[in-house]
Amino acid sequence: MSSLSSEVLRPTLLAVFAHPDDEAFSVGGTLTHYARKGVRVVLACATRGEAGKITVPGMTVDDLGQQREQELREACRALDIEPPVFLDYHDSGRYERTxxxxxxxxxxxxxxxxxxxxxxxxxxxxPQVLLTFDPHGGYGHVDHLQIHRATTAAFFSTGHLPYGGPQRLYYTAMPHLGAEQISRMGQNLDPLVYGVSDSTFAVSMDVSAYASNKKAALAAHGTQMGETSVMGRMTAEERAAMEQRMLGHEHFSIGGTRTAIREYPLRGLFDGVRGGEGLD
Incomplete structure (x- = not known):
């Protein structure tokens, strides 16, 4: 089918991330929003998180990759999206687990x-829309950076496909306040590098209506959300501030487009996308 064809494909969003739980933090509410609108939402996960750190004291898992795969499947159910697709790479790990x-x-x-x-x-x-990590990979994880590069490259190399290729590429975008909060929790990030100005946001999604879905998705990643996790070590005040930020809005910047942007910022990820009328 030519990209100029009048035939309309089913609206589809492909989100590409590196590990189980990446989807829940920064895009979970957005994925649920579009799934509820009738969009086919597919999550591609590069790894099964085999090198993750179990954060529940005393928990032992025979096969962490298999465990985290099941956790991601449960999280996808909580978000009302299809089961995940795995790219079958291995988690690179961090620090002593690299x-x-x-x-x-x-x-x-x-x-x-x-x-x-x-x-x-x-x-x-x-898909008409691709969604992945920002150029800093959220907080600089090497796997996040790899997926950012690969997804960006795939957007630019698929415009020749008969259906015309994805029309939009979006990156997750963290406000400066969010980067400051993460930095205070031990990630040692420069908020002026890892966070972005509000003028960088192409789309800001109000996802407060899907807070329960996002909480359930986060809870599904049990091996990563225990007492010794970053969130588990927060004070009640820190956790409340983090939840207010995470559960209220999700932000995105533009990575690439094949359709005109007539007004900025956009109303949603499908604003101006052929076949996406009425989705935002």
Whole structure:
């Protein structure tokens, strides 16, 4: 089908992230919003989080990758979206858990290899909208950076597809206040580097109506949300401030577009997208 065809595809959003739980923090409410609007929402997860840190004292898990896969499937159900698609790379880990010698660890894989997988997925699903990490990978995790690069490349290399390719590419965007909160929790981030100005937001989604879905999705990632996790170590005041920020709004910047942007900021991710009329 030509990109100029009058045929209308089912509105589809493809979100691409690195680990189970990435989706819940920054885009969970948005995914639920569009699923409730009738959009086909597909989450592609690059790894199964095999090198994650179990944050529940005393918990032992025989196969952490399998456990986290099940947690992600439960989180997707909580968000009212389809079961996840896995790209079958390995979690690179961080700090003492970094898997330098694992050839399938995402940090050791060429972004071009991941791009090939994503191009095939885009050709299959024919999404109008792609969504992934910002250029800093949220907080600089190497796997996040790899997925940012691969997804961006896949957007630019799929415009030749018969359906015309994705019309929009969006990145998650963190306000300066959010970066300051994360920095105070031990991530050691410069808020002026990892956070962005409000004028950078192309879309700000009010997701407060889906707070219960997002909370349930976060809770589904039980191995990552225990007492020794970043959120588990917060004071009641810190947690309340974090929840107010996370559960109220989600922000996105523009990574690429094949359709005109007539007004800025946009009303939603499908604003001006062919076939996306009335979704925002």
């Amino acid at each position: 898997r330098h010698d694992d050839p399938l660890a995402l940090m050791n894989v060429s972004p071009l290899d991941a791009e090939v997988k994503l191009r095939a997925l885009i050709e299959e699903l024919q």
